[in-house]
Amino acid sequence: MASIFGHCALGATLGKLLLPDRQHWRYWVLAAACAFLPDADVIGFKFHVPYASLWGHRGLTHSIVAAALLATALAGLNGLRRSAEAPAAGRLWLLLFLATASHGVLDAMTTGGEGVAFYSPFDQQRYFFGFRPIQVSPIGVKKFVGEWAARVLKSEVLWVGVPCVLLLVGQRLTRLSRTLTHS
Numbered sequence: 001m002a003s004i005f006g007h008c009a010l011g012a013t014l015g016k017l018l019l020p021d022r023q024h025w026r027y028w029v030l031a032a033a034c035a036f037l038p039d040a041d042v043i044g045f046k047f048h049v050p051y052a053s054l055w056g057h058r059g060l061t062h063s064i065v066a067a068a069l070l071a072t073a074l075a076g077l078n079g080l081r082r083s084a085e086a087p088a089a090g091r092l093w094l095l096l097f098l099a100t101a102s103h104g105v106l107d108a109m110t111t112g113g114e115g116v117a118f119y120s121p122f123d124q125q126r127y128f129f130g131f132r133p134i135q136v137s138p139i140g141v142k143k144f145v146g147e148w149a150a151r152v153l154k155s156e157v158l159w160v161g162v163p164c165v166l167l168l169v170g171q172r173l174t175r176l177s178r179t180l181t182h183s
Contacts, residue, residue: 002106003137003149004036006156010106011035011099013164017171018095019087027087031099034070038062038103042139051114054121057139058113062104063120071096106160112136133159 014035015028041061049055060066075093078086086092104116108129113136115126135155138148 002103002110002134002160003152003156004039005153006106006134006160007036007039007103008032009156009160009164010102013167014099014102015095016168018091018098020171020175023085024087027092027095030074031095034074034096034099035102037070037100038066045139052124052126054117054124056114058104058107058115058126059117059124060120062107062116062118064101064104064118065121067097067100067104070100106134108132109159110134110136 009032011032011034012028015024015031019027038061039057041055041057041059044053044055044057051057052059054060071093074096075089078092079089087095104118107113108116108118108127109132110128111132111134115128117124117126119125133155135148135152137152
């Protein structure tokens with residue numbers, strides 16, 4: 001898996017890109033949380049759930065179906081407490097779906113593990129992308145130290161952090177250009 005840092009950075013970046021106004025910062029945080037939430041499945045290791053099972057790591061929680069269900073539930077809850085500052089429901093759903101689905105995308109770009117069951121529960125096949133530049137992160141905080149952690153973070157800075165920064169700079173320049181054009 002990618003580390004919590006890479007997942008959260010991508011989720012928050014998606015939040016800023018899709019809901020750019022600062023008043024929506026809470027949704028950026030929520031998107032970051034959605035981006036790492038699929039790894040809640042690691043609790044299965046404590047209960048001896050096989051890695052390759054439906055409920056195993058990178059299984060159902062990493063699927064497109066899970067991303068859609070989580071986005072639907074959270075956007076629905078947000079709709080119950082509608083406020084003037086709340087984003088449009090469709091845009092919020094898209095953000096939460098993309099943030100959650102981004103988890104599997106990053107994991108499929110790592111150098112280890114069993115692949116990602118993108119189509120679970122309908123298909124348990126695990127997939128990796130052909131391009132896998134992100135060093136796989138150890139599972140567990142206690143193992144995330146030393147040289148392994150440094151390699152993971154270095155690859156995530158390059159393959160997650162730099163693209164996120166470039167997208168945010170591009171968004172900023174686009175907004176600035178529009179402002180100057182309309183002045």
